[in-house]
Amino acid sequence: MTAFHRTAIAAALAIASAVPLPAAAQGKDLKVGLLLPFSQVFAVYGEAVKEGFDLAIEEAGGQAAGRKIVVLKEDNKEDPKVTLQLVRRYTKDDNVDFLVGPIASHVVAAIRDEVTRAKTFLLVANAGNNEVTGKDCSPYIVRTSFSNWQVNHSMGQYAAENLGKSALTVASNYDSGREQAGAFKEGFVQKGGKAPQEEWPALGTADFTPIITNIRAKQAELDMVWAFLAGSAAPRFVSQVTQAGLRGPKLKMVVPVYGADELFFPAMGDAAVGVMVSGHYMSSLDTPRNLAFQARFQKKYGKVAHVMHVQGYDTAKLMLATVEALKGDLSDKAKVRKMLTSLQVDSPRGYFRIDPRTGNVVQNIYIGEVIKRADGTLGHKILKTYEQVADKGEGCKL
Amino acid sequence: MQIIVEQVLNALQMGVLLFLIASGLSLVFGLMHVVNLAHGALYMVGAYFGITVARGLDNFYLALLLAPLLTAMLGVVLERTLLARTYGRGMYPQVLLTLGLVFAFDELVRIIWGAPIQTLALPPGLEGTVMLFGASVPAYRVLVVVIGAVAIVALLLGFGRTRLGAMVRAGVDDREMAAALGIDVNRLFSGVFAVGSALAGLAGVLSVPIFNAYPGMGSEILISALVVVVVGGMGSLAGALIASLLIGAATVVGQIYAAEFSTAVIYLVLVVVLLVRPQGLMGIAR
Numbered sequence: 001m002t003a004f005h006r007t008a009i010a011a012a013l014a015i016a017s018a019v020p021l022p023a024a025a026q027g028k029d030l031k032v033g034l035l036l037p038f039s040q041v042f043a044v045y046g047e048a049v050k051e052g053f054d055l056a057i058e059e060a061g062g063q064a065a066g067r068k069i070v071v072l073k074e075d076n077k078e079d080p081k082v083t084l085q086l087v088r089r090y091t092k093d094d095n096v097d098f099l100v101g102p103i104a105s106h107v108v109a110a111i112r113d114e115v116t117r118a119k120t121f122l123l124v125a126n127a128g129n130n131e132v133t134g135k136d137c138s139p140y141i142v143r144t145s146f147s148n149w150q151v152n153h154s155m156g157q158y159a160a161e162n163l164g165k166s167a168l169t170v171a172s173n174y175d176s177g178r179e180q181a182g183a184f185k186e187g188f189v190q191k192g193g194k195a196p197q198e199e200w201p202a203l204g205t206a207d208f209t210p211i212i213t214n215i216r217a218k219q220a221e222l223d224m225v226w227a228f229l230a231g232s233a234a235p236r237f238v239s240q241v242t243q244a245g246l247r248g249p250k251l252k253m254v255v256p257v258y259g260a261d262e263l264f265f266p267a268m269g270d271a272a273v274g275v276m277v278s279g280h281y282m283s284s285l286d287t288p289r290n291l292a293f294q295a296r297f298q299k300k301y302g303k304v305a306h307v308m309h310v311q312g313y314d315t316a317k318l319m320l321a322t323v324e325a326l327k328g329d330l331s332d333k334a335k336v337r338k339m340l341t342s343l344q345v346d347s348p349r350g351y352f353r354i355d356p357r358t359g360n361v362v363q364n365i366y367i368g369e370v371i372k373r374a375d376g377t378l379g380h381k382i383l384k385t386y387e388q389v390a391d392k393g394e395g396c397k398l
Numbered sequence: 399m400q401i402i403v404e405q406v407l408n409a410l411q412m413g414v415l416l417f418l419i420a421s422g423l424s425l426v427f428g429l430m431h432v433v434n435l436a437h438g439a440l441y442m443v444g445a446y447f448g449i450t451v452a453r454g455l456d457n458f459y460l461a462l463l464l465a466p467l468l469t470a471m472l473g474v475v476l477e478r479t480l481l482a483r484t485y486g487r488g489m490y491p492q493v494l495l496t497l498g499l500v501f502a503f504d505e506l507v508r509i510i511w512g513a514p515i516q517t518l519a520l521p522p523g524l525e526g527t528v529m530l531f532g533a534s535v536p537a538y539r540v541l542v543v544v545i546g547a548v549a550i551v552a553l554l555l556g557f558g559r560t561r562l563g564a565m566v567r568a569g570v571d572d573r574e575m576a577a578a579l580g581i582d583v584n585r586l587f588s589g590v591f592a593v594g595s596a597l598a599g600l601a602g603v604l605s606v607p608i609f610n611a612y613p614g615m616g617s618e619i620l621i622s623a624l625v626v627v628v629v630g631g632m633g634s635l636a637g638a639l640i641a642s643l644l645i646g647a648a649t650v651v652g653q654i655y656a657a658e659f660s661t662a663v664i665y666l667v668l669v670v671v672l673l674v675r676p677q678g679l680m681g682i683a684r
Binding site (some may be wrong): 040041044047100173199200201203204205206207208209210211213214216217232235239240243244245260263264266267268270273282 | 408515
């Protein structure tokens with residue numbers, strides 16, 4: 001054995017002994033594994049959910065029922081394969097108590113089976129695909145954010161009753177776009193609207209003007225354009241419609257709230273004014289609960305909290321309340337599920353609870369309009385509240 | 399009529415932006431045999447320079463002028479300090495370096511300007527629509543096409559009619575021979591890189607009001623630009639021009655008739671061209 005070998009072995013031993021001890025030896029820390037993106041295009045969403053989540057943990061003094069909270073943060077790159085590996089590592093090596101995330105629907109679909117097999121609770125903090133609390137629902141998955149149906153169905157109803165009977169929908173051509181446009185159409189037709197005309201631009205479309213030109217040709221017969229476009233395309237579409245001179249008192253622009261809120265206001269500028277939105281949270285909700293939350297959030301981060309921050313915050317709140325109610329004992333999975341789905345959470349968005357039948361959140365859906373306030377900032381004026389809307393949970397057999 | 403004029407303008411506008419990006423990429427490849435994957439990053443940085451200038455000086459037109467200049471300066475610095483070290487070492491060091499730069503710039507932009515998507519408000523007069531051939535079209539689109547056309551003409555004249563242009567063309571055709579004839583190929587490299595960077599920067603700032611600015615925007619446009627370069631023929635400016643307009647038109651036609659598949663249409667064009675003319679429309683078979 002050479003000196004080099006001896007040094008190498010010594011180094012290896014030193015490194016090995018620095019590796020954390022197995023979970024059993026770590027006492028009773030409450031471990032949370034984040035499945036969020038912190039790089040590339042999706043980073044804004046991952047950061048937002050984490051900021052809200054961190055605030056709630058901080059408010060709780062970093063503990064629940066006396067158990068210290070340890071948050072494991074790893075970039076899931078919002079990639080289904082990477083996220084699946086992360087789930088395996090968190091559940092097998094780290095023995096986490098809860099998983100939190102992901103952002104995109106196809107990612108939650110990819111980890112649904114693994115989470116269920118590992119019998120570890122996944123708190124979905126954004127991804128809105130209907131199936132995960134519908135036909136693919138799981139006893140180990142609850143969603144604190146929204147379902148695609150939930151956010152848009154109420155808007156369909158509101159639009160048919162208040163904005164006119166003739167609509168055109170524009171949605172990115174993938175599952176989430178299809179689900180959201182479908183939900184709008186369902187609500188719209190239920191309340192007497194004509195079946196909307198439809199446009200399905202491909203994901204990755206940079207310039208929507210050719211489609212907008214088509215819309216212009218139909219302008220006279222339309223009362224509104226409802227749109228959901230994935231990611232950076234959402235504000236771009238609204239700007240392009242505005243530049244084409246299509247907006248006006250007659251033709252309303254209608255989007256889900258995450259298409260026109262504080263996250264995208266810098267990207268939209270004044271083009272956002274007058275856009276109609278539907279969603280489960282708007283920063284201008286005038287309740288003491290929300291004002292107090294916004295004050296604390298703005299103190300910590302120096303910016304206005306939007307819906308993604310609230311989703312992160314509420315996910316932590318539900319988790320903390322569950323652990324407190326069970327006095328820190330999470331050994332009986334059935335009890336944990338029962339607690340997760342029976343607590344009512346007093347949230348900045350209003351009270352919400354988790355539907356025991358589907359695992360999806362039951363919450364208010366607000367209809368609002370983007371306005372420019374006296375101080376020049378953009379915000380939402382709330383026009384109507386649909387109380388405690390529950391997703392249908394189609395096909396869920398729990 | 400309205401629809402036809404509008405869609406033609408849409409196609410031209412798309413084609414012009416693509417050309418501004420692809421021309422630099424094509425020239426740099428033709429002259430230096432460098433596959434500059436960081437070209438999209440220069441486009442992105444140009445967009446953010448434009449945002450800073452336009453907001454700081456409260457003047458969008460100055461941003462159109464200064465952002466390309468700043469991008470050109472950055473391009474030259476990159477070329478002299480980093481890319482120059484890879485010349486003559488084959489393709490892999492260049493690909494590794496320029497791909498690394500893509501990630502580095504995405505992250506730098508995130509640190510300096512932040513991750514949220516940003517836009518620039520158009521100056522008064524450009525935000526509305528104007529009448530053109532009896533159709534009302536977005537004013538800003540017309541400006542983009544006009545600026546792009548001026549840049550294209552200047553570039554083609556400079557390239558085809560000046561002594562400097564002749565030197566560049568000589569360099570593209572046969573670098574060793576050009577060097578042997580006494581042309582300072584290294585300075586030529588820097589010059590061409592600067593022009594390519596400036597055009598990318600111009601495309602970047604022009605695109606902010608239409609496409610918005612966000613980290614990673616460069617990688618999205620780079621793919622279309624690479625398609626243009628391959629379809630047009632590596633190193634050919636005229637080829638890049640024809641290909642840009644072709645891809646621009648294909649994108650618009652695709653969106654009108656098959657929006658669901660529109661992003662695939664440009665690849666269809668690519669496949670057909672590669673089957674019929676593997677060297678590209680104006681490329682020289684080597």
